[in-house]
Amino acid sequence: MAELNETTFWISGIINGEYRECDGPYITTKDMSDKGYPYVLKTPNANFTHQRYDYTAHEWVDTSSEALLHTVEDIQNTVTELKSNSQSNTQSKDELDKKLDKLTTLVTMSNVQTGKLMQEVQDLKKQAQPATQTTETTQTTTTADEGGNK
Known part of the structure; x- marks a missing residue:
């Protein structure tokens, strides 16, 4: 005759409409392995x-007072x-906000200065261009005159 295997189990949860913690x-x-x-x-x-059984953590949890x-x-x-x-994060946030404001101000001032410098460079280029054009015109005129004499 075949030997019967015994399985020991507990009930933790609702069965037949009744809640059981660790019965x-x-x-x-x-075979209870698939139950x-x-x-x-x-x-x-x-x-x-x-105690009750936590089916998510797969462990017994103490429920005593x-x-x-x-x-x-x-x-x-x-x-x-x-x-x-x-509270400490709020204080840190305030300090970071102040630093960010200072940095924004510095970047804005830097952009203004860069804009002024760019304008000055463009003005200098405009002043230098007429002198260059006059020299090129003179050279072209001279070359044309020389070509007519030959």
Whole structure:
């Protein structure tokens, strides 16, 4: 006769309209590996007095009042820390805004100076162009006269 394999499991969740946190252990000869929610094959944590199974993290979670109190304390500490960080970030943001304003002013002033320098360069080019054109005209005239004499 074939030997029957026993499987131990717990129930954590809603079954038959009733919520069960960590109900069991139960023993069956059926294969439970493909069952899933609300059946749990993983042995509960012996250190927890009240627990439920977290199907996302695949672990037992302590739900005792002490654990919940620690969770609330952790959340309060995190909120306090976030508020503190938020205030220091606000101060840092103000300092960064001031630096950005100064930088924007410097860039604007630099652009104005560059514009003035470009205008001066263009004015100098305009002043230099008539002298160059006069020299070229004189050379062309001389060449034409020389060609007529030959």
